[in-house]
Amino acid sequence: MIWEHRPGSIVMLTKLVEGGKRKCELYWPEKVGDTFKAGCGIHVQYKEVVPFADFEIKKFIVTNDQKPKVPALEVQHFQFLSWPDHGVPKFSTALISFIRRLRQYHNPQSAMLVHCSAGVGRTGAFILLDSMLEKIASESSVNVYECLTKMRQQRIHLVQTLVQYVFIHDALVELVTCGDTSVPAKALRGHIKKMVRNIPGGDVSGFTAQFRLLARVSRKPSDSDNSEGLAPHNKDKNRYPGRIPYNMNRVRLKPTGVSGAEYINASFLDGYKQKNAYMAAQAPVAATVNDFWRMVWEFKSRAVVMLCQLEENGQEMSHQYWPTQLKAKQLYGKNSVTLISEEHPFGAKEIVVRKFEITDEKNTAVFTVTQYHVLCWAEEGKMAAGLLLQMISDLNKLQRNTENKPITVVCNDGMGRTGAFICVHAMLDRVNSEHILDFFQFVKSSRINRPDIIREEEHYVMCHEAVAEYLDSFQTYANFT
Known part of the structure; x- marks a missing residue:
């Protein structure tokens, strides 16, 4: 036929x-x-x-x-x-x-x-x-x-x-x-200039109008959607009572026989090509430090991108979840973690790169985890695009050498800055393959799997600007036509 x-x-x-x-x-x-x-x-x-x-x-x-x-x-x-x-x-x-x-x-x-x-x-x-x-x-x-x-x-x-x-x-x-929200790579700079201006006959910018549309059409959570995170035995595992993962796409830890032991405030998000490419996670609270390392161990995640400081404006954004002494081994539940190195490879103190070795109690295996710790990104602000792109380039090299296991991305809630980073990372992957972008649809799709991905309009704009700066690094757009 x-x-x-x-x-x-x-x-x-x-x-x-x-x-x-x-x-x-x-x-x-x-x-x-x-x-x-x-x-x-x-x-x-x-x-x-x-x-x-x-x-x-x-x-x-x-x-x-x-x-x-x-x-x-x-x-x-x-x-x-x-x-x-x-x-x-x-x-x-x-x-x-x-x-x-x-x-x-x-x-x-x-x-x-x-x-x-x-x-x-x-x-x-x-x-x-x-x-x-x-x-x-x-x-x-x-x-x-x-x-x-x-x-x-x-x-x-x-x-x-x-x-x-x-x-x-x-x-x-x-x-x-x-509508059709896709943008050709070669037109991205012009698109940004258009979107920062007020829409015809309106008093808000194109970005504001599109971000509000995102809020209207995105999936709305209900108690039945995230019942596991709302369960009484998991209450202390959530930093914010209203920022809970959906049941269907949450990261499930292996059961231990204890009620709620498989719960962690984290969700799988898809990349441009890879299913479950990211684990978008709330940075650990005191009750989930051991669970965090258990998640990294069970899913063999070789990269942790941390986008918040331990404390910001007098509020805890993350509990200290790693050893601070070089070569010192620390036990987190059934996993041992050793800090191997700590450096600033991008010529700026705003990003710390730490390498850890993690193993289990039986020493059945050991692997290295690289943590990229960003210290220059406020919850409602932007990260410098140049630094972000440098970090992503280094991360991509690491991933190619470590079987492309899920990238663990964390901030205080695992939604705002986490969502913005994942969006930039995925859009860079896409633009290198097909030279077209769709930030709107990517965020909308991601919100199906985890609520409130990219909470601030400023972060949404930043995603566009970071990818545009990446494209600007080429002398011409010849490769993007």
Whole structure:
């Protein structure tokens, strides 16, 4: 079918196995570089894969020995990984991002093959949503019911459930409300100049208007969403009673048999490409120092980015959670931590880099943890972009040499400065790959997994300025066109 009809893209909306049941057979080679025979002289070569947090993009080359004069077919394969069978993604942000990425790659002159497991539920919902997005772009109007009725005349049972039908409407509302907030890298400086000015006919800047929109469309926490953090036995583990992680994405420590022992005020956040790339954490309070090192140990995090001082304006921002004497070993629960070195490698005293060795009580293994301690970033202020970029460059080198385990990022609440740092780090990763940015959607997506990511408008503006300074470090934008 693919050889004969020659689609330019395949959209796959299922995993191979879901809930222990086989949903789709593997129809491409297992490893990049491999080729397999698909019958009738057809060969499928697996050229490459680019993983993202919620989807993967693969490239296949299809040839036919029986028709050597027919050109080889290059197929882009887009697999969305966060859509449950008979259900819907919990939020539409990732799916809209997926569709936009698909449209960047897909050749509109060629067909698009879409499938899930049965080819009706998720497949129908995707096609309907994609069609509506195109209609909005061209006509600024939609009729979901009419479009689905026509689709079902061509294939029955498309969009199987009411939940899927409602989800499409919710996704369209989000799209219309937020609009396209992406910015080409080469246009970022001009975008910032525009955003600092008041919006036409208004009395607030573009940044203020966009940050307020973020507040309106971001996920709103409820007691049921973060019930574990609100439990009485975890009360002393939270610095601020109202800044609690969501249950679904919180970092879970291994149970010890003690009630609440697996709780820590920390959440997994996705990076540009990597799922759970960061552990966004509240800096330890007295009751969680041991838990903090247990988290670092259990998830093998090799880097800790600390964005607050121990005390600011007379208030504790973090409990002292590391040994201060060189070569001295200190016990934190069942983990031993030794301070190996302490230096200021960036030529400024505002950032301290410490290296620790951590092991468990049985000395079964040992690894090095590097802590980047920032001393120059006030809770409601900015960090100098140059220093931030230097630190991120060093951090990236460290991560490449340590298997890219989750980066632990902490501030007093694990939300404000933590969110800003993660946003800059992820946007730099993105701009080096595809030369386009979307700060708004990244923050919105991150707030799905942890509330109040980037609490201050000033931090939101700083994210833009830091990435712009990175781009300014190149003499031309030739690499970003």
